[in-house]
Amino acid sequence: MEQIKNSTGSKQNRSETVTIRLDPKLKYLAEIAARKQRRTLSSFIEWAVDQSLKHVTLEEHYNNEVSVADCAIKLWDIDESERFLRLAISFPELLNYDEQEIFKLISDSWLLNATYTSDKYGNKEWDWNVLMEYTFPALREEWEIIKNYKILNREDWITKIRTKIAKGLIYPWSIINLKRQNTPELLAYDDEIPF
Numbered sequence: 001m002e003q004i005k006n007s008t009g010s011k012q013n014r015s016e017t018v019t020i021r022l023d024p025k026l027k028y029l030a031e032i033a034a035r036k037q038r039r040t041l042s043s044f045i046e047w048a049v050d051q052s053l054k055h056v057t058l059e060e061h062y063n064n065e066v067s068v069a070d071c072a073i074k075l076w077d078i079d080e081s082e083r084f085l086r087l088a089i090s091f092p093e094l095l096n097y098d099e100q101e102i103f104k105l106i107s108d109s110w111l112l113n114a115t116y117t118s119d120k121y122g123n124k125e126w127d128w129n130v131l132m133e134y135t136f137p138a139l140r141e142e143w144e145i146i147k148n149y150k151i152l153n154r155e156d157w158i159t160k161i162r163t164k165i166a167k168g169l170i171y172p173w174s175i176i177n178l179k180r181q182n183t184p185e186l187l188a189y190d191d192e193i194p195f
Helices: 024-036 041-052 069-075 080-090 097-108 128-147 154-166 173-180 184-192
Strands: 002-005 011-015 057-061 064-067 116-118 124-126
Touching: 024 041, 064 069, 069 080, 080 097, 080 128, 097 128, 097 154, 128 154
Parallel strands: none
Antiparallel strands: 002 011, 057 064, 116 124
16 A cells, blocks of 8 residues: 655545556657646546545435435445445445355355335335444454455354344343344344343
């Protein structure tokens, strides 16, 4: 990761280096555009990418287009695990194969069961307060294990998380009891509950 410093040496910003290939004609024209804006080529490319995010539509709501730029706050977090889950619950169709496998693993563990309600059509309404307060911290704790899902003993990990949920170690009892009405599988873990 490259750090950009001002003249006094303090950090202003953090950026990541990305290597890209440009067609010679596109590179030449981009250099001209960069000169016109009195920017470096890399600064111009960063600006152009930022501008393009306003024109890539992620979804439409009642004929209103929602762009990547519109969803920036909803999708971005400094933590990798939280970024992943934000994308997975907001736009599951954009997950690649490995991300789909990870999301399936998390879903099978019931880690998400307390975070949403479903309507009669199966549409999920996510409870962002529960996600922020309980789910994201629990996911952060397990993230390094989850990322290695290919070598993970899936059944053992799922059992561990389900048991922690049933014991109230991830979500408070008030949330678990409310969700039990909609998640009968949690009843199978009643013998693990210490009361």
